[in-house]
Amino acid sequence: MSGRLALLCPGQGGQHAAMFDFARQHATARAALSRWDLPAACGHAGASLDDVLRDPQALFDNRSAQALVVASTLATWIALKDALPTPAAVVGYSVGELSAWAVAGGLDADEAISLARRRAALMSDCADGGPVQALAAVSGLPGELLDGVLAQTGFSLAIETPASVIVGGLQRQLPALREVVERQAGKLTVLPVNVASHTPLMQPAQAPFHAMLGSLLRDAGIPVIAGVDAERLTSADAGANALSRQLAEPIRFKDCLDAVAESGVTAAFELGPASALSRMLRQAHPHIACRSVCDFRTVDGAIQWMGRALE
Known part of the structure; x- marks a missing residue:
């Protein structure tokens, strides 16, 4: 494969009851989903994952949705990674930036899911008890x-x-x-959201989240494009700063997509469960072959398409 690959890690908004079906086709990803105990991570200990996914409140509530989105992204990556070349860059949208650091080797998957849950709680705490x-x-x-x-x-x-x-x-x-x-x-x-993410209303969450990151985040083996300024990061210190800043600062996702193109990328995958980011990249940079895994019925079909796109 002579092309260069980028990965797009989604944020909230595209959750659905079948969001883990793609990853569940792969034995290693299925085992990871069982090991992560997502119902407990979402505050629904004792329930099955399918029970959580069938409950619209659990699926879209901020305190559970962030962990579900990160887990879906990372399970999808487990299903694909052995058949794909090392990415040239990874970019995440909102909480997807946590997923991006895990994909890039800066976090273990279970660490990223736990951080997503704690990030959501800190952000919800900034909204609870005050003006809506x-x-x-x-x-x-x-x-x-x-x-x-x-x-x-x-x-x-x-x-x-x-x-x-x-x-x-x-x-x-x-x-x-x-x-x-x-x-x-x-x-x-x-939007059907009552947490003003990425605005100054989230400033009380920044310092505690930075402290959480400082004990877990490691240097990445793949550049992660930071949402706040579209810089390519690999150091843990820079990553912790970017991830905590983005709670209360705007995400410059247009600049992030431009940075993907400037990396010389020729093909990109959005790691599901929807396709908003892949549509954005195609519209902004139509020379990059880009699709979401949700476009494919099977893992093999997604891998075959990417193989052709990277030739």
Whole structure:
């Protein structure tokens, strides 16, 4: 294989009841899923994983969803990694950046899942007991207008993607945000989330999460593209700083995709369970062959496609 591979590790939003079906085809991945005891990690000790996946509350609640997404990504990587070349870069979206460090060798899988659970708890603690928080997607506004909108409404930039941005703030300010966005001919979509991730409202979570990372994170063997500034990182110290910063600072995912392209990557896999990141990469850099594992019915089918893409 002469091509260069990148891996995309998703964040929350694409969970579904069949999100582990791809990985379960592979014996080693099945064994890992059993060993990780995900129901207990999600606060549902004694339940089966399928019971958790059939429960919409458990599937999408922040305190359990982050661990499920990281586990799905890492189980998928276990099913694929022996048949693929070493990636040239790994990038993660939001909590997917934890998955990226595990894929790159900076964390064991069980460590990453535990950190995802604890990260979610710290972030939820920032939202509980105070004014209700919110996230919303905004599209159709140029950057100079968006800055003014945010200044007027008290919202903060949370995530920047090629097609839109996500902003976070207090739910009570959503009517004002909608009015200003629509007055500027933009579009606002409120997301079903009550944790304003990647905004200053999460600052109380940064120091304790950095301390958790400091005792676990190791140097990575593969560059991880940091969400906050799109830098290629391998050192544990730099990784701990980036992972804790991104709790309360915006994710520059458009820049991250540009960094993937600048790495000379010719093909990329999104490690499921949905396909939002692979669509973004194809739209931003159509010369890169990119698909999600959820496009494939079997592990062998995914491996065969990637083999052709890397020729």
